[in-house]
């Protein structure tokens with residue numbers, strides 16, 4: 393769990409992006425695909441423009457990296473993103489990121505990793521939140537042009553949802569272990585979703601105790617346990633992403649910090665979920 397927290401904070405810090413290759417419109421689905429390549433040091437490469445609408449981000453590159461899509465709220469620059477991300481990573485201060493950027497999701501990088509988001513005309517940044525340190529040229533700047541149809545992020549039977557301030561909806565009790573995961577942030581705060589494989593039978597209370605007492609994570613996590621994380625979503629937004637995890641017993645957690653720098657999971661934003 394310490395590793396998870398480190399990754400989370402690193403991810404938060406990594407709100408910077410960089411770019412690579414070409415985007416191609418897919419006429420059959422009405423969505424566009426953006427091929428996004430992430431280097432082991434956090435440089436993101438992708439096409440520089442894409443048409444408004446539902447966009448599939450096809451993530452490739454170094455496993456263990458994590459891509460975040462962010463939209464500046466008032467013309468905030470890449471340098472602002474890096475500075476805000478630094479405040480998040482080093483001090484657990486998310487207030488600057490939340491002031492300057494909308495979080496539009498993202499995903500861990502692995503073979504077959506994709507995520508989908510509906511984009512309106514404007515400027516967006518893609519940043520690797522798992523990188524140790526980033527410079528402006530690591531961040532990809534994406535221009536979205538044209539008008540957007542009403543298409544929303546597609547539905548999936550594998551749906552997890554944040555509600556209220558920072559609570560996971562209790563249903564469904566299980567989701568499939570692979571496929572398409574829809575994450576809805578119907579809560580009032582920024583959140584991301586992390587799935588961490590637990591030892592069989594570990595309860596929510598046990599997970600919470602380890603988190604709150606800085607206990608030994610090996611007492612609750614499955615040996616070599618699998619792990620998957622979405623990007624951060626602003627309130628009222630959703631994302632869809634591919635995932636592929638072993639069947640088993642998992643914790644669903646959010647480590648985004650509250651206004652005091654305390655990760656939401658430590659404040660109770662954790663539940664168990666079965667991957668069947």
Ligand SMILES: [Cu+2]
Nearest residue numbers: 583646648656
């Ligand atoms: Cu949260």
